[in-house]
Structure formats: C-alpha cells, structure tokens
Amino acid sequence: MAGGLRDGGLDDETLQQLRSRATQLLLKENWSEYIAVCSQIIDAVAASDDRRVLCSALAHRADARARLGDAAGALADCDAALAADPAHHGALLSKGTILRGLGRYALAADCFRAAAGCGGGGADGARELVEQCRHLESQARSGAVDLSDWVLSGFAGKCPDLAEYVGPVEVRRSAHGGRGVFAIKNVEAGSTLMIAKAVAIGRGVLQDTADGGEKMVVWKDFVDKVLDAAEKCPRTAALVHTLSTGEEQQDQLVVPEMALFRQEAGDLDLSDATNVVTDKGAQAVLDVDRILKVLDVNCLTEDAPAADVLGNNGVVNCGVGLWILPSFINHSCQPNARRTHVGDHAIVHASRDIKAGEEITFSYFDVLVPVSKRREASSAWGFECKCDRCRLESDDFVLKQEILKSEKDLVSEGDMGALVVRLEEKMRKSMVKERRKAFLRASFWSAYSTLYDSDKLVRKWGRRVPSEALVAESIVDAVGGNESILKAMLRGARDANACSNRLEVEDKVVRIGRATYGKVVKRHAMRALFRLALDDNNNINL
Numbered sequence: 001m002a003g004g005l006r007d008g009g010l011d012d013e014t015l016q017q018l019r020s021r022a023t024q025l026l027l028k029e030n031w032s033e034y035i036a037v038c039s040q041i042i043d044a045v046a047a048s049d050d051r052r053v054l055c056s057a058l059a060h061r062a063d064a065r066a067r068l069g070d071a072a073g074a075l076a077d078c079d080a081a082l083a084a085d086p087a088h089h090g091a092l093l094s095k096g097t098i099l100r101g102l103g104r105y106a107l108a109a110d111c112f113r114a115a116a117g118c119g120g121g122g123a124d125g126a127r128e129l130v131e132q133c134r135h136l137e138s139q140a141r142s143g144a145v146d147l148s149d150w151v152l153s154g155f156a157g158k159c160p161d162l163a164e165y166v167g168p169v170e171v172r173r174s175a176h177g178g179r180g181v182f183a184i185k186n187v188e189a190g191s192t193l194m195i196a197k198a199v200a201i202g203r204g205v206l207q208d209t210a211d212g213g214e215k216m217v218v219w220k221d222f223v224d225k226v227l228d229a230a231e232k233c234p235r236t237a238a239l240v241h242t243l244s245t246g247e248e249q250q251d252q253l254v255v256p257e258m259a260l261f262r263q264e265a266g267d268l269d270l271s272d273a274t275n276v277v278t279d280k281g282a283q284a285v286l287d288v289d290r291i292l293k294v295l296d297v298n299c300l301t302e303d304a305p306a307a308d309v310l311g312n313n314g315v316v317n318c319g320v321g322l323w324i325l326p327s328f329i330n331h332s333c334q335p336n337a338r339r340t341h342v343g344d345h346a347i348v349h350a351s352r353d354i355k356a357g358e359e360i361t362f363s364y365f366d367v368l369v370p371v372s373k374r375r376e377a378s379s380a381w382g383f384e385c386k387c388d389r390c391r392l393e394s395d396d397f398v399l400k401q402e403i404l405k406s407e408k409d410l411v412s413e414g415d416m417g418a419l420v421v422r423l424e425e426k427m428r429k430s431m432v433k434e435r436r437k438a439f440l441r442a443s444f445w446s447a448y449s450t451l452y453d454s455d456k457l458v459r460k461w462g463r464r465v466p467s468e469a470l471v472a473e474s475i476v477d478a479v480g481g482n483e484s485i486l487k488a489m490l491r492g493a494r495d496a497n498a499c500s501n502r503l504e505v506e507d508k509v510v511r512i513g514r515a516t517y518g519k520v521v522k523r524h525a526m527r528a529l530f531r532l533a534l535d536d537n538n539n540i541n542l
C-alpha cells in the first residue's frame with residue numbers, strides 16, 4: 001500500500017477515523033449509524049485484498065443488524081465474511097449467536113464448535129456455547145424445563161434461556177369458533193404443551209393509579225415492536241399473517257400447518273418466507289391496520305387470570321405480548337391450560353388431565369364467578385361462550401332458582417356462610433353430580449373463600465360447610481389449577497395436617513401446584529413457590 005493508500009482507495013488514516021467513529025457509536029449503542037459506518041469500511045475495503053478488515057467489519061455489522069432484529073441481513077453478512085475467511089472467529093461467533101436466537105441450535109452449535117476449533121482466548125467460551133446449544137436442542141425436542149435452581153435462588157440473575165417447543169398439540173377447526181388447539185394424546189396435569197417466544201412484549205411499571213395514557217404508552221411501544229419484528233423477519237410476518245383479525249367468517253379461517261410453528265434444523269430458507277413481504281399481494285395484506293386488528297384479538301397479558309409470571313419480583317406489573325401458537329387457544333369457563341411467563345417465553349401447560357382429541361383452552365377472564373358475570377365478560381370479548389359449564393349452569397332447571405338467589409346474595413354481601421350452606425344443602429338434596437357441584441362451587445368461589453377467610457364464620461357454620469381442602473380439590477378437577485384455589489388448598493392442607501396423613505396431604509398440594517405452575521420445578525422448589533403464593537404481605541408477584 002504505497003503512501004498508506006489501500007487498493008480500494010481508503011488510506012490508513014481514514015480507516016482509523018472510521019474505526020474510532022464506529023467505537024463511539026458502539027458505546028452509544030447507536031446501531032443504525034454503526035451499521036452505516038461498518039458499510040463504509042466494507043465498501044472501501046471490498047475491492048482490496050484486506051480480508052482481515054473486511055471480515056471483522058462484516059461480523060460487526062452482522063452483530064448490529066441482529067440487535068435491530070434483522071436476522072436475515074445479519075446472516076448474510078456472516079456468510080460473506082465466512083466466504084472470505086471460513087475460520088473467522090468473530091463471524092463464526094456472530095453466526096452461531098444469530099442461529100441460536102432463531103432456534104437453530106444444531107447449526108448454531110456447529111458454528112460455535114468451529115469457533116472453538118480456531119483456538120485462541122475465546123475457545124472455552126465457545127465450547128460452553130456449544131453445550132448451551134446442545135441443552136436447548138434437547139429441550140426443544142422434549143419440552144423438559146427445570147427452573148428449580150432459578151426459583152430457589154430467588155430468581156437471581158438473568159432468567160434461564162428457553163427453547164421454543166411444540167408438544168402433543170395440533171391446530172384444528174373448533175366448535176368454539178374458528179380454529180383451536182387440540183391435544184393429540186392424553187396429557188397429565190402439569191405437562192408442558194408448548195413453549196413460545198414472544199414476537200414482542202410491551203412492559204411497563206404502572207402505579208395502581210395509572211391512567212389510560214400510561215397504558216397507551218406501553219401499548220404503543222408494543223405495537224411498534226410487533227411492526228418492526230414483522231418488517232424485519234419474513235418468518236414472523238408469515239406467522240402474524242396466520243392470525244385472525246376478528247373480521248373473517250369463522251369457517252373461512254385457514255387451519256395452518258403445524259410445521260409452520262416448528263423451527264426444524266436445516267430448513268433455514270429465509271428466501272421462502274421473504275416472499276411474504278416481497279410479494280406485493282401479501283405485503284398489502286400485512287399492513288399496519290391489519291396488524292392492529294390482529295393484536296386486538298390475539299395479544300395476551302402477563303397478569304391475566306390464566307397466567308403466572310416467574311421472576312419479575314413484583315417490579316413489572318403490566319406486560320402485553322404476542323405469542324403466535326398460544327394465540328390459537330380458545331376460551332372456556334372450564335379451562336384445561338394455563339401459562340407461565342419466563343422472560344419472553346410463555347410456557348403453556350395442562351392445568352388438569354386432558355384426553356387425546358380434547359380442545360386445549362385458557363380462561364380469557366376470571367371464571368371463578370357466576371354464569372351471568374361470565375356472560376358479560378365473554379360478550380365484552382365479542383363472543384358468546386357455549387362451553388359445557390355455561391350451558392349446564394344456564395339450563396339447570398333444578399338449581400335455577402337457587403343460582404339466581406345466590407347471585408343476588410353475593411351482590412348484597414350478606415352472610416356468605418349462609419349462602420354456602422344453602423347451596424351445599426340444595427346440591428345434596430338434588431343429588432347433583434360431582435362435576436356439576438364443582439362448577440357451582442367455582443361460580444360461587446368468592447362466597448366460599450370469604451367464609452374460609454373468616455374464623456368467626458367457620459366457627460358459626462361448623463360442620464355444615466365442607467372443608468376448604470375438599471372444595472379446592474373438587475374445583476381444580478373441574479376447572480383446572482389456579483393460584484386462588486392453590487392458596488385455599490395450602491391453607492386447608494395446613495389445617496388438615498394435624499389430623500390427616502401428612503404425605504397424602506402434601507401429594508395433593510403438589511398436584512394442585514403442578515396444575516397451577518406446570519412441572520417446571522422440582523418438589524423442593526415448588527415449596528418455594530408456595531411460600532411466595534402464600535406471602536400476601538411481601539408484595540412479591542409470582
């Protein structure tokens with residue numbers, strides 16, 4: 001390079017200036033400017049034979065593009081760097097990281113293995129990354145997640161990295177409306193059905209007094225992130241495209257292939273999916289209006305009745321997100337699934353035993369309330385719930401008068417013990433079967449829990465009311481596990497401990513714990529979750 005001038009026309013001094021500028025932008029995390037400076041370096045040295053500078057600029061631009069969600073552009077940069085130097089350590093690490101983020105664990109492990117093979121200081125780190133990929137790959141196949149250590153550490157540090165998983169489920173046409181998710185084999189309560197990573201999440205710390213304006217800020221941030229993700233990633237755009245806008249005829253909604261939700265190794269052909277955004281027809285459909293409608297129908301909140309958040313330590317109290325496969329799950333007032341949110345992942349598990357062929361359902365709203373309240377809630381969602389429980393409770397000629405009277409008594413807030421005793425006696429005299437009994441107990445759960453909360457009322461009504469543990473168990477069998485019932489079971493079990501078989505009681509509590517949180521923690525860690533659930537005063541939100 002005569003006189004410091006490189007073949008591509010960039011002299012050493014200019015290159016040095018561009019590098020300093022890039023470092024400043026990197027420190028400021030100004031990724032778009034950083035990409036522009038990397039591009040200047042790449043363009044300038046592309047014509048020269050300075051492979052070293054070219055490859056590191058490509059690898060750096062790949063990292064920045066990946067940070068902005070442009071996985072396709074980032075991978076193209078890595079491939080260009082590796083074409084020039086197949087053993088480029090930085091490009092191998094970048095490519096591995098991007099592939100890991102896309103759920104291509106085996107391919108990512110290959111990159112990290114090659115990076116470890118390059119020797120040098122980072123070999124141990126690269127080998128550790130290979131191990132992480134192996135672990136994630138096996139989790140993506142089995143769905144087996146163990147969060148026990150993290151729970152026992154008090155959720156210290158970053159939340160565990162999880163892989164997406166599609167369990168024994170399939171999207172089919174549903175009697176509830178449009179498409180729904182169905183079990184394709186028998187599933188035990190607590191078993192994981194799917195693990196989905198959010199397309200985007202909007203989160204905010206809102207005071208109880210927060211007005212609509214603050215919530216709008218969180219919502220807007222969320223919408224922007226979804227639009228950005230759909231724009232950057234063709235696969236995401238294609239997946240969002242499968243979701244309902246709420247305006248289609250239910251029978252015209254297309255049932256998507258399950259393969260769409262799986263990120264199998266080896267099928268990384270982004271050009272296929274790119275057609276979704278480059279094809280003019282599809283791009284016109286995937287416009288902002290459409291995405292807003294899709295979000296209205298499909299987004300989920302982390303503080304929903306069907307959800308628990310692990311590890312937020314009460315700090316974030318408003319989280320709204322889009323998780324694609326869970327969006328196909330319909331509502332039922334006798335739901336059989338719940339979700340546990342861990343970072344950006346939603347782990348959906350069976351909240352009671354599910355038979356092969358049964359539809360998987362969440363509760364979209366509180367279902368521990370009488371049928372009239374549930375009707376109001378479902379009509380606010382824009383549908384009429386026709387689940388078995390709603391049908392049985394609305395059409396129950398024998399108990400109709402009793403249900404109406406009990407609903408009035410709930411509102412008047414009289415003696416809840418009297419309500420419970422009357423309802424139980426009526427059910428006993430009418431020889432109501434266990435399942436229907438459990439439905440009604442669930443509908444009037446607020447009366448039962450007010451009664452059990454009051455020592456005075458429990459003493460007053462004594463043996464005329466069933467035990468808290470017995471009622472909790474019957475409700476869980478009918479409408480699945482949830483925190484409110486779990487807390488009752490824990491309290492009931494504590495009272496029952498003195499006179500019952502301790503192990504039997506603990507087994508029942510753990511069973512309800514699994515129905516509530518899933519089998520994501522071992523027994524000893526489950527106890528830590530129980531302590532948090534019971535600790536009403538320390539404000540820790542599970």
Ligand SMILES: C[S@@+](CC[C@H](N)C(=O)[O-])C[C@H]1O[C@@H](n2cnc3c(N)ncnc32)[C@H](O)[C@@H]1O
Pocket residue numbers: 176177178179180243244246253297298327328329330331332381382383384385386387
């Ligand atoms: C998140 S989507 C669920 C998937 C949707 N069925 C589909 O085909 O895309 C929510 C929408 O599904 C329909 N839905 C969910 N649960 C329902 C139920 N129990 N009865 C009738 N419609 C229901 C409603 O139209 C609701 O707005």
